Amino acid sequence: MRKRGYSHPHVTTSHRLLKAVRREPADKTPVWFMRQAGRFLPEYRELRKSHSILEICAEPELAAAAAMTAVKALPGLDGAIVFSDILQILVPMGIQVEFAAGEGPRILNPVRSSADVAALRPVEPERDLRGPLGGIRILRRELEGRMPVIGFAGAPFTLATYLVEGGPSRDYAKVKRFMGAEPRAWDDLMTKLGDAVTAHLSAQAQAGASLVQVFDSWVGILGVDDYRRYVQDHMRRIFEALRGKVPAIHFGTGTAALLELMRDAGGDVIGLDWRVDLADAWKRLGPGLAVQGNLDPTALLLPLQELDRRIDAVLDRAAGRPGHIFNLGHGILPETPVEHVVAAIERVHARTLP
Numbered sequence: 542m543r544k545r546g547y548s549h550p551h552v553t554t555s556h557r558l559l560k561a562v563r564r565e566p567a568d569k570t571p572v573w574f575m576r577q578a579g580r581f582l583p584e585y586r587e588l589r590k591s592h593s594i595l596e597i598c599a600e601p602e603l604a605a606a607a608a609m610t611a612v613k614a615l616p617g618l619d620g621a622i623v624f625s626d627i628l629q630i631l632v633p634m635g636i637q638v639e640f641a642a643g644e645g646p647r648i649l650n651p652v653r654s655s656a657d658v659a660a661l662r663p664v665e666p667e668r669d670l671r672g673p674l675g676g677i678r679i680l681r682r683e684l685e686g687r688m689p690v691i692g693f694a695g696a697p698f699t700l701a702t703y704l705v706e707g708g709p710s711r712d713y714a715k716v717k718r719f720m721g722a723e724p725r726a727w728d729d730l731m732t733k734l735g736d737a738v739t740a741h742l743s744a745q746a747q748a749g750a751s752l753v754q755v756f757d758s759w760v761g762i763l764g765v766d767d768y769r770r771y772v773q774d775h776m777r778r779i780f781e782a783l784r785g786k787v788p789a790i791h792f793g794t795g796t797a798a799l800l801e802l803m804r805d806a807g808g809d810v811i812g813l814d815w816r817v818d819l820a821d822a823w824k825r826l827g828p829g830l831a832v833q834g835n836l837d838p839t840a841l842l843l844p845l846q847e848l849d850r851r852i853d854a855v856l857d858r859a860a861g862r863p864g865h866i867f868n869l870g871h872g873i874l875p876e877t878p879v880e881h882v883v884a885a886i887e888r889v890h891a892r893t894l895p
Contacts, residue, residue, distance in 0.1 A: 558619040558689050559751060562788045562809050564831050564864035570856065571619035572889045573691065574882065576872030577611040578624050581879060584610040594640050598629045601675025608680055612688075614879060617886040620691045620752065621680055623745075625673040627695030627756055628703060630737055633669035634661045636704065644708070651707040653719070655726035664737040666744035673741075674748045681749035692750030694741050696757035696793075697734035697779075698772045704730070713762050720771050731775040739782045746787035754790040755779065755808070758871075761795020768799050773806045780807025790833055794871055800825055815870030820858040831864035836885075838869045841877045845884055852888045861894045 554560075557567035578585055588597065588607055597603040607624035628638050628646050637649035652658060666674060673692070680690045703709075705716040720727045742753045760772060776791070783789050784807075791808030793799070797817045804811060804826050813822050813834035823832050840851045852867075859865035867889045873882065 556619070556689050556751075558866065559788070561864055561866045562752060562790075562831055566863045567894065569890045569894060570859070570861075570865055570867050570892060572867040572886055573618055573620035573622065574611075574615075574869055574873050575622075577615060577618065577622065577882075578607050578609075579873055580875035581873055581877040581882070582610050582614050583879075584614060594626060595629070595632075595638070597672075598625050599672040601672055601679055604672045604676030605679035605683065608676065609683060612684070615882055615886060617883075617890055618688065620689050621684060622691040622693060622754075623673050623676045623680060623750070625676070625693065627693070627700065627758075629672070630664060630670065630694060630741055631700065631704065633664050634733075634737065636661075646703060647708045648703055648706075652701075652704040652730065653715075655723060655729070658726050658730045658733065661730075661733050663733070664740055666741050670741060670744070674744055677745055677748040677750050689751035690749055692742060692745030692748075692753040692787075693756060694738045694745075694753070696755050696760065697731045697738060697775050698763075699757050699759045700734050700738075701727075701730055702759050702762075713759070717767075720767065724771075727771060731771070735775045735779055739779050742779070742783060742789070743786055746783075750787060752790065753783070753787050754792055754812070757791070757793040757796075757803075760793045760799065761797075761814075763799070765798055765802060768802050773802055776803075776806035790866075792833070797822075804830060810864075810866065812868070813870065818858060819855060819865075820860070823859075823862075831866065832859075833866040833868045835868070835870045838871055838874050838877075841869075841873065841881045841885060845881065848881060848885060849888050852885060853892075856889065856892050861892075 558571040560567040561571050597607050604624045608621050612621050632638055639647050641647055677690055702716050705719050745753055788809040790810040790812050791803055792812030794814040800822055810831040810833050811826055813819055813832055815835050815837035819835050836855050840848055
């Protein structure tokens with residue numbers, strides 16, 4: 542696979558994070574964390590005292606301020622990810638989303654029929670998603686090129702799980718039944734969601750994101766046949782549309798059985814969770830892709846000596862090869878000590894690359 546060129550004027554091409562995306566040698570392994578601006582940070586908790594999640598997501602100044610809590614509290618980060626929520630894109634489509642304390646997100650008008658799919662409205666990002674787009678523009682100004690700004694969106698399948706299930710699920714029975722019993726309506730749903738995600742990520746690139754991540758957080762609940770039939774082509778269309786606009790990370794959890802299919806669907810970087818051996822997964826994916834990961838988030842709760850050992854194990858498997866971005870296998874847990882995250886960044890950057 543040849544290296545892709547991205548000529549977007551906002552891209553800080555010399556930064557080690559973007560060098561890793563292009564599988565070019567860098568001085569240090571780049572590191573950032575999913576949910577690096579979140580409940581484990583006192584500064585973020587202070588912001589949440591006066592604003593709901595949806596309020597922070599909707600207002601550019603608040604979205605940028607939330608993202609900057611991580612930049613300020615975690616010296617050495619190699620990327621600033623805009624603060625948003627993957628479900629925010631559903632609101633302009635006509636979906637009522639609420640966040641119940643201790644329960645996670647809830648969909649008040651779930652999608653359960655072809656008529657529900659037909660009622661979903663298209664998304665115009667500059668009109669409908671001013672929070673993350675404005676937040677990216679503010680971050681670009683505040684960071685002054687010190688690090689790339691990372692944008693993101695949920696993948697169509699993961700968004701669909703919330704839409705059909707009505708919220709988080711353990712068995713995903715409703716969404717699997719919808720896929721199999723209503724395949725035409727399912728494809729229509731995935732097409733609408735894919736169009737919205739593509740428009741949103743393209744707008745984030747235009748706003749100044751140097752890199753984007755597509756979160757397919759729950760796709761690991763599918764087997765290979767279902768992924769191939771119900772998901773892969775929709776993901777492929779997104780990554781083909783982004784090619785040449787902005788490099789993209791393709792991330793999922795529980796995806797050990799799906800890695801080759803995800804590779805074939807697209808993305809410049811494949812995100813790995815902690816359930817796979819990084820060296821084995823990279824060998825399966827082939828040398829033409831970068832990889833991201835893959836420390837278990839709970840490792841950040843361990844004594845520092847054990848945390849160092851586990852970080853070293855990830856770096857040993859990456860073996861200093863160009864194209865490794867250090868991250869967790871999912872997001873930082875709320876109970877994580879801030880000093881452990883700082884120590885993790887220092888440990889990664891202390892490692893000498895060939």
